[in-house]
Amino acid sequence: xxxxxxxxxxxxxxxxxxxxxxxxxxxxxxxxxxxxxxxxxxxxxxxxxxxxxxxxxxxxxxxxxxxxxxxxxxxxxxxxxxxxxxxxxxxxxxxxxxxxxxxxxxxxxxxxxxxxxxxxxxxxxxxxxxxxxxxxxxxxxxxxxxxxxxxxxxxxxxxxxxxxxxxxxxxxxxxxxxxxxxxxxxxxxxxxxxxxxxxxxxxxxxxxxxxxxxxxxxxxxxxxxxxxxxxxxxxxxxxxxxxxxxxxxxxxxxxxxxxxxxxxxxxxxxxxxxxxxxxxxxxxxxxxxxxxxxxxxxxxxxxxxxxxxxxxxxxxxxxxxxxxxxxxxxxxxxxxxxxxxxxxxxxxxxxxxxxxxxxxxxxxxxxxxxxxxxxxxxxxx
Amino acid sequence: xxxxxxxxxxxxxxxxxxxxxxxxxxxxxxxxxxxxxxxxxxxxxxxxxxxxxxxxxxxxxxxxxxxxxxxxxxxxxxxxxxxxxxxxxxxxxxxxxxxxxxxxxxxxxxxxxxxxxxxxxxxxxxxxxxxxxxxxxxxx
Numbered sequence: 001x002x003x004x005x006x007x008x009x010x011x012x013x014x015x016x017x018x019x020x021x022x023x024x025x026x027x028x029x030x031x032x033x034x035x036x037x038x039x040x041x042x043x044x045x046x047x048x049x050x051x052x053x054x055x056x057x058x059x060x061x062x063x064x065x066x067x068x069x070x071x072x073x074x075x076x077x078x079x080x081x082x083x084x085x086x087x088x089x090x091x092x093x094x095x096x097x098x099x100x101x102x103x104x105x106x107x108x109x110x111x112x113x114x115x116x117x118x119x120x121x122x123x124x125x126x127x128x129x130x131x132x133x134x135x136x137x138x139x140x141x142x143x144x145x146x147x148x149x150x151x152x153x154x155x156x157x158x159x160x161x162x163x164x165x166x167x168x169x170x171x172x173x174x175x176x177x178x179x180x181x182x183x184x185x186x187x188x189x190x191x192x193x194x195x196x197x198x199x200x201x202x203x204x205x206x207x208x209x210x211x212x213x214x215x216x217x218x219x220x221x222x223x224x225x226x227x228x229x230x231x232x233x234x235x236x237x238x239x240x241x242x243x244x245x246x247x248x249x250x251x252x253x254x255x256x257x258x259x260x261x262x263x264x265x266x267x268x269x270x271x272x273x274x275x276x277x278x279x280x281x282x283x284x285x286x287x288x289x290x291x292x293x294x295x296x297x298x299x300x301x302x303x304x305x306x307x308x309x310x311x312x313x314x315x316x317x318x319x320x321x322x323x324x325x326x327x328x329x330x331x332x333x334x335x336x337x338x339x340x341x342x343x344x345x346x347x348x349x350x351x352x353x354x355x356x357x358x359x360x361x362x363x364x365x366x367x368x369x370x371x372x373x374x375x376x377x378x379x380x381x
Numbered sequence: 382x383x384x385x386x387x388x389x390x391x392x393x394x395x396x397x398x399x400x401x402x403x404x405x406x407x408x409x410x411x412x413x414x415x416x417x418x419x420x421x422x423x424x425x426x427x428x429x430x431x432x433x434x435x436x437x438x439x440x441x442x443x444x445x446x447x448x449x450x451x452x453x454x455x456x457x458x459x460x461x462x463x464x465x466x467x468x469x470x471x472x473x474x475x476x477x478x479x480x481x482x483x484x485x486x487x488x489x490x491x492x493x494x495x496x497x498x499x500x501x502x503x504x505x506x507x508x509x510x511x512x513x514x515x516x517x518x519x520x521x
Contacts, residue, residue: 164466167466167488168394168396168397168466168487168488169394169396170488171400171487171488171489172394172396172397172399172400173396174490174491175400175403175404175490175491175494176396176399176400176403178491179400179403179491208488212488
């Protein structure tokens with residue numbers, strides 16, 4: 001190791017080091033080591049003065065003597081930690097007695113390292129540099145995280161605005177297509193014309209679903225997902241969902257079977273949100289099962305939880321792709337069996353809704369083929 | 382159902398007025414007056430005294446909340462349904478406090494919207510014959 005080569009590292013030049021020691025000789029020795037290396041040295045002769053100096057100069061590192069008159073080094077460190085928390089610059093204790101207990105105590109109150117007296121110049125500088133560099137990296141990381149979360153918030157805002165503005169026109173396109181298709185007012189359509197209108201209807205419908213999912217994600221990401229629990233008859237909710245999804249299932253020759261076993265009459269949940277989860281799981285099950293499948297929806301009680309399971313006949317989740325399932329845009333390599341669309345957002349939304357209820361959602365491949373998506377809701381929630 | 386009352390339909394987006402206009406015609410032969418902002422809605426209301434007002438929330442010039450307040454001031458009995466694109470609970474509650482009877486989400490599937498508006502009309506005006514007689518100058 002060559003100290004002069006290290007000192008040429010530009011990023012540590014001009015960094016501020018606060019030295020706290022009630023022994024003037026020690027202060028002078030340490031200052032003598034640090035100043036030639038390009039550090040800016042601030043000196044304090046007591047814990048009390050150190051607190052004031054820290055506030056005034058905001059050093060990048062603190063060298064702190066343990067045994068001092070007034071508040072000692074550990075107490076000073078504790079106070080600093082209290083005031084500045086994770087923002088606190090690294091604190092290195094200067095200690096004559098290198099007993100293990102002392103050091104442990106020092107590290108426990110927020111110190112990062114210690115320097116035994118008498119000082120060995122090269123060792124002292126090396127340790128200092130390590131901690132300063134860590135500090136620097138930390139700062140950069142914090143800045144980056146702040147920037148990234150600002151960028152993410154901006155993205156969500158844009159997403160929300162775009163989705164919001166697209167929704168009404170899409171809903172109109174869908175609705176007007178329906179009127180064109182089967183409203184006598186607009187005149188009779190030929191089979192070809194009906195086919196075209198049918199296409200407009202289907203596409204606008206699936207676009208509307210996608211836009212709604214984007215909107216959900218932007219709302220959830222912005223921390224605005226609010227669960228409003230009310231006593232809800234889960235069984236009735238499940239029946240509704242099955243009736244609705246069976247219409248789509250029928251288009252593929254598939255159907256959904258509902259099996260309810262011992263649900264409590266009412267559950268304290270956000271009904272529309274939980275229905276969204278059930279709808280999503282059912283429509284996925286239909287999408288990913290081959291035509292003419294039977295999808296099972298099972299609901300029951302397990303200990304203090306209510307569980308709802310959707311059993312599909314799809315290809316299951318490919319090995320190694322399970323962790324993608326419940327993430328935003330986390331589409332797996334599996335594709336729908338009749339050209340249906342997916343945004344890759346549905347399950348991420350489901351996960352957040354279930355978790356907001358204090359529940360858990362999971363997916364498991366079944367030995368005999370197919371996949372089971374299960375979510376649980378605590379009865380007490 | 383044969384609803385023949387006067388309806389004021391206020392929304393700044395013409396395609397929404399078109400769509401909801403068609404939905405209303407599924408309920409009978411209503412006389413429909415249109416407005417593209419809150420100010421127009423208030424003026425139309427005072428001119429035609431409609432039986433039912435469908436009022437968008439976000440509109441230029443004057444928003445639906447303000448228009449609702451002025452309409453209810455002009456006629457405390459006015460039946461006003463808000464048109465919303467998002468169920469913003471706060472807005473919904475605010476409108477309810479100002480006397481709006483209900484709200485309809487504009488992105489509702491057509492048949493749901495027909496059923497929902499049909500229910501409202503039935504609750505307010507009965508199923509047909511009891512409905513108020515239409516006025517002449519309807520907008521097709």
